[in-house]
Amino acid sequence: MTNSILKPVSIIIPTKNRAKFLPDLIQNLSNLNYPEYEILIIDDCSTDNTKDVLNQYPVRTISLKKSMGSARARNIGIKEAKNEIIALTDSDCFVSKNWLRDLVPYLNTYDVVGGKVIFSDDIEKKLNPSIPHDTVLSKDSPVNFLNTSSMVFRKDLFNKTRGFLSHRLEDVEFSWRLLKKDFKLYYVAKGIVFHQGTRTPIQNIKKYLQYGKSYSELSSLHNMELNNKSEKLFDNRAVWNYTKLILCLIGFYIALLIILLTISNVIFSISFLAISLFLTSFLIFRILKQIDILYRLYKLSIFFSIVIYMIIYMLKT
Numbered sequence: 001m002t003n004s005i006l007k008p009v010s011i012i013i014p015t016k017n018r019a020k021f022l023p024d025l026i027q028n029l030s031n032l033n034y035p036e037y038e039i040l041i042i043d044d045c046s047t048d049n050t051k052d053v054l055n056q057y058p059v060r061t062i063s064l065k066k067s068m069g070s071a072r073a074r075n076i077g078i079k080e081a082k083n084e085i086i087a088l089t090d091s092d093c094f095v096s097k098n099w100l101r102d103l104v105p106y107l108n109t110y111d112v113v114g115g116k117v118i119f120s121d122d123i124e125k126k127l128n129p130s131i132p133h134d135t136v137l138s139k140d141s142p143v144n145f146l147n148t149s150s151m152v153f154r155k156d157l158f159n160k161t162r163g164f165l166s167h168r169l170e171d172v173e174f175s176w177r178l179l180k181k182d183f184k185l186y187y188v189a190k191g192i193v194f195h196q197g198t199r200t201p202i203q204n205i206k207k208y209l210q211y212g213k214s215y216s217e218l219s220s221l222h223n224m225e226l227n228n229k230s231e232k233l234f235d236n237r238a239v240w241n242y243t244k245l246i247l248c249l250i251g252f253y254i255a256l257l258i259i260l261l262t263i264s265n266v267i268f269s270i271s272f273l274a275i276s277l278f279l280t281s282f283l284i285f286r287i288l289k290q291i292d293i294l295y296r297l298y299k300l301s302i303f304f305s306i307v308i309y310m311i312i313y314m315l316k317t
Contacts, residue, residue, distance in 0.1 A: 005105050009037040009152070010081035014073035015091035016044040019053045021196070025091060026057045034100040038082055041091070042073040071164035074148070078158045086158065088151045093117075094194045095150070102191035103152045110136075111183040112153040112175075114146030115191025137175070137185040139224060145175035146185055150193040157183070168207075168214035176222040249279050 011029060015022065022041075029039050039059040043050050045067035054061045062080060064073065078086055085104060089095060096102070099115065106113045131143050138144065148164075148171040161178065164170040175185060219225060253276060 005108060006035055006101065007085050007104070008083040009034065009085040009087050009100055009104065010078075010083040010155075011037055011039050011087045011089065011100075012042070012074055012077035012081060013040070013089055013091050014042045014044055014070045014077065015046065015050060016067065016070075016073075017046045017048045017050065018091045019046065019048045019050040021092050022050065022053045023057075025094070026059055028094050031097060032095070032100055033097045034104075036083075037087075037100065040077050040081060042077045044068060044070065044073045069166055070148075071166045071170040074170075075158075075163040078155065078163060081155060084155050086153055086155055088148045089193055090149050090195065092196045093149050094196075096190075096192040099150070099191050099193065100152070103150070103188055106186055106188060107152060107154060109184070110186035111157055112146060112151060112178060112185045114152075114185070114187050115150035115193060116189050117147050117149045117193045117195050119195045131187050132189060134189055135187050137179065137187060139179055143187070144179065144224065145172045146187065147171055148174075149195050150191060167218060168210040169218060172215075173218050173222070176218065176224050180222065245283060249283055252279065 013025070026039065041054060041059055041061050043054065043061060043063045045064050051061075051063060062076060064076070068076075074088065085107065087100060087103070103113045103115050131141075135141065137146070151171070161174075161181070161183075164174050167173045178185060256275065
């Protein structure tokens with residue numbers, strides 16, 4: 001694979017309110033081992049200092065006057081791209097130095113190529129399982145979609161397919177639509193991209209609620225599932241881990257309470273209250289961050305959405 005097939009690339013990155021990540025991202029992309037490429041960042045109507053940050057760097061930017069979501073922002077960037085080859089990643093990602101060099105040559109054979117994405121968030125790892133070897137994707141593949149955190153294709157493919165539709169799982173829908181039209185999708189177990197976890201536990205709950213609703217719609221629309229492997233509704237290991245954590249906290253509370261009853265002291269009482277609140281908050285944070293049990297309900301998307309709606313309703317009442 002020589003430089004003669006490493007054609008110029010346009011890297012398209014939608015972003016919204018992630019100004020703190022942009023300096024490192026741009027520096028990271030500026031060091032790619034690739035002969036010619038442009039960086040095009042689409043600011044989806046950010047309310048932080050994204051615009052000021054972008055003005056400090058020699059990259060192309062498009063500032064949207066109205067927030068349109070990541071799917072439409074990507075489409076706008078692709079339309080404005082200068083080069084024939086399009087590469088996609090996210091604003092909270094870091095790419096390996098040979099990212100483009102590892103993926104682009106495969107476009108001589110395949111229509112869309114995706115690389116390996118390593119997620120720091122445990123739930124994202126489960127929702128985006130990696131394939132151990134290079135493979136051609138099909139409807140029946142264990143994993144049958146490519147992630148927009150690491151995806152390359154030719155611009156004319158975008159013109160043939162209407163690009164990304166405004167679904168929460170737009171990369172899944174895009175992949176499924178291409179597979180149904182007999183385009184060739186290829187996964188490469190290199191071209192590594194590191195995806196950071198940037199959401200709070202509450203944001204995660206909202207995100208997976210959207211995922212559940214969107215996945216239900218897409219499964220019906222395309223008559224497909226993310227994979228053909230059945231999963232248990234409950235992860236026994238996760239349940240046991242949480243049980244151990246809760247038992248440890250209960251034991252610690254009992255020990256503190258015994259000491260409190262034995263030693264009547266105002267300062268100690270305040271300390272007891274503070275420690276209790278901290279430990280309780282830590283427990284809630286751990287459960288909300290992992291959501292291992294709720295993730296199993298993701299496979300039953302409608303039920304997942306109903307459960308989350310019930311939780312939100314109970315919290316409000």
